[in-house]
Amino acid sequence: MPFFERILGGTGLTGDGYLFAVEAGASLSGMEFTGKYTLAPHGSSLNKGLPFRWATFYRENGEVLRDGRGEPVTNGIGGGERQVADAMLSGPVYARLDLAEPAMRDWLRRGQPNCFQPYDRMGIDPFEDLFRVELKYEGTVRGTGGIRLVTSDCATGIAGLYAAGDAASRENVTGGVSGGGAVNASWAIASGWWAGHGAAQHARRRRGRDNARLQALGTTGLRGRGERQDIDLAAAARTVHDEIAPLDKSYWRTAGSLEASRRVLEDLWSKLSRANPATGIERLRSREVASVTASARWTVAAALLRTESRGVHRRRDFPGENESQAGRIIVSGLDRVTAVREDLALEDLALGTAQEG
Numbered sequence: 325m326p327f328f329e330r331i332l333g334g335t336g337l338t339g340d341g342y343l344f345a346v347e348a349g350a351s352l353s354g355m356e357f358t359g360k361y362t363l364a365p366h367g368s369s370l371n372k373g374l375p376f377r378w379a380t381f382y383r384e385n386g387e388v389l390r391d392g393r394g395e396p397v398t399n400g401i402g403g404g405e406r407q408v409a410d411a412m413l414s415g416p417v418y419a420r421l422d423l424a425e426p427a428m429r430d431w432l433r434r435g436q437p438n439c440f441q442p443y444d445r446m447g448i449d450p451f452e453d454l455f456r457v458e459l460k461y462e463g464t465v466r467g468t469g470g471i472r473l474v475t476s477d478c479a480t481g482i483a484g485l486y487a488a489g490d491a492a493s494r495e496n497v498t499g500g501v502s503g504g505g506a507v508n509a510s511w512a513i514a515s516g517w518w519a520g521h522g523a524a525q526h527a528r529r530r531r532g533r534d535n536a537r538l539q540a541l542g543t544t545g546l547r548g549r550g551e552r553q554d555i556d557l558a559a560a561a562r563t564v565h566d567e568i569a570p571l572d573k574s575y576w577r578t579a580g581s582l583e584a585s586r587r588v589l590e591d592l593w594s595k596l597s598r599a600n601p602a603t604g605i606e607r608l609r610s611r612e613v614a615s616v617t618a619s620a621r622w623t624v625a626a627a628l629l630r631t632e633s634r635g636v637h638r639r640r641d642f643p644g645e646n647e648s649q650a651g652r653i654i655v656s657g658l659d660r661v662t663a664v665r666e667d668l669a670l671e672d673l674a675l676g677t678a679q680e681g
Contacts, residue, residue, distance in 0.1 A: 341436025
C-alpha cells in the first residue's frame with residue numbers, strides 16, 4: 325500500500341485487508357520495513373525504476389551530484405539512492421540516462437516500454453536530456469510488512485483467517501529489504517496455494533457446525549460511533565500522506581519525526597472512529613481513509629520500537645544495525661496500538677504457560 329501516493333497500479337491499494345485482519349484479532353509484522361521508494365520522472369505516476377541504473381544525477385544548476393568520495397552519483401536504484409534522497413532534501417535533483425550505450429538504450433526501450441511513455445509525452449529524450457526526478461513512496465507495495473503468519477499454511481492465528489501475497493508480511497522471504505519483482509511474484513503464487521489449501525482444510529473441519537455466532541467485521545470507516553459531525557475525507561487523506569510519505573519522515577526517520585507523526589495520526593484516528601457513519605459511495609472512501617490511517621499508525625509504532633537501521637528502515641538517530649534487534653516486531657490494536665518484539669512476546673508466553681502448569 326502506497327499511503328495515497330500516486331503510483332502506477334497502486335491507487336486502489338489502501339490496506340483494507342490489514343484493517344479487517346486486525347479487527348478480527350490478528351497482528352501485523354514488518355511494518356517498519358515500509359521505507360521503500362522508487363525513482364520516477366517528476367510529476368509522473370511511474371514506479372518502474374530500472375532505467376535509473378544507467379543514470380547520472382545532477383543538481384539544479386547542472387552540477388554533477390557527487391558522493392562523499394567525490395565520485396559522481398550513479399545507479400539510482402542501487403548504491404546511489406541514498407545520496408539522491410539526501411540531495412532532494414535540499415533542492416531539486418535531475419537525471420540523465422547517459423551511462424546506457426546504444427545497444428542498452430534499444431534494449432531498455434523494447435524491454436520496458438511503459439517506462440518511456442512519460443518521457444515521450446513530455447517530449448524528453450531521457451538518454452540525452454536532463455529531466456527532474458522524484459522519489460515516489462511505495463510503502464508495503466514493494467516493502468515488506470503485512471499480516472503476520474504463524475503456520476506454514478499461511479494461517480494468522482485467528483480461526484479461519486489466512487493471508488497471502490502482499491497482504492501478508494514477506495519477512496520470511498525478503499527479510500527487511502524489498503521483495504519487489506520476482507521475489508514478490510513468486511511469493512504471491514506460492515502463498516496463494518498454501519493459504520488456499522489451509523483455508524480449504526479449515527472449512528472441511530468446520531463443515532456442518534453452527535455459524536450463528538459469526539459477527540460482521542468493519543467498524544471505523546463503516547460503522548462509526550456517530551459521536552461527532554462528518555469528517556472531511558479528502559483532508560484526512562492528505563494528512564495521512566503528509567505524515568508518512570515525505571523523505572524526511574519515512575526515508576530518513578528519527579524519534580522526533582516519528583513521535584510527531586504518531587500524535588497527528590492518533591488524533592486523526594480518534595476523529596475517524598467517532599465520525600458519523602458514511603453513506604452511499606462515501607462508505608468506500610471512508611473505509612479507505614480509515615485503513616490507510618490505521619496502517620500508518622502501525623508503521624510508526626513499529627518504526628519507533630526498532631531503534632536501529634536495517635534494510636529499508638533507516639533511522640538517522642540510530643544509523644547502525646544492531647544484531648540484538650534481528651527479530652520481528654509485532655504490532656496490533658485499533659484504538660490502542662501496541663508494538664512488541666516477537667522474541668520477548670514468545671518468552672512471555674512461554675513463561676505464562678509454565679506458571680499455569
